[in-house]
Amino acid sequence: MDPQIFDKTDQYIADLFVEDDVALRTTLESVEKNNIPNISISATQGKLLQVLAKACNAKRILELGTLVGYSTIWLARSIPDDGALITIEYEEKHVALARQNINNAGLTHKVEIRTGKALDILPKLEQENAGPFDLIFIDADKPPYLEYFNWAIRLSRPGSIIVADNVIRAGKVLDPNSEDEAVKGVQRLNNFLAVCKEVTATIIQTVGTKEHDGMVIAFVNGK
Ligand code: SAH
Ligand code: DHB
Ligand code: MG
16 A cells, blocks of 8 residues: 555545635744644644534634644634634743734634633633533643543533544554553543443544544533
8 A cells, every 4th residue: 555645645635625725824834933843733634623613503612722723723714703712722832823823814803812721721711601612622731631521521512512632642542551641641531432421422533644643523412
């Protein structure tokens, strides 16, 4: 098999379904120029998030892990002008770049960046009655993924969709004895989801321009 086949196919899908876009291109350039880790979602994954947001008629979105705002832009574009997206990020450098990129994309009116640790901000959102969110995208640090997911359930409603990125980690999740804290974190979430009655969930493998990985897609059941 052509070792490039997944990459080429991802490009084929992007050519079909992703329009060339200055704001998104500038955002990815800001990753390169500022020595930021190259861990934004891919274009085809951005399009998938848009499809999911539209499928649940999302008006309110919560994101954990902004980086420089690439996934934020995809998600914010999927909600109406009177919708709102809250995104949580604790690195000041990332927040500053994200602000620029989101502004450059003309989305500042829909996006609120909350600076701080996700586990500090999530209880505040609950106190503020900021929810329920229609779609929640979990993409911050991996060890507390189960805690993040439980917060996502609390801040959702029946019918919400919860997505969690990077839950396959190039197949490293197959090793039950892994000592990698990120792998252990996502395994804990995946094993919980296998028995959780509050959601209907699965994982799709993601391959292509990014390393082999996967996304949890979960539908919040009626309570
Ligand atoms: N969603 C982005 C990529 C996020 S990368 C995209 O696809 O474009 C993960 C981000 O989470 C990084 O910017 C990192 O600084 C941030 N992060 C990691 N741990 C965090 C925490 N505990 N609280 C808030 N942000 C965190
Ligand atoms: C990592 C984090 C991500 O959000 C991602 O998409 C890829 C890798 C990481 O921390 O390794
Ligand atoms: Mg990710």
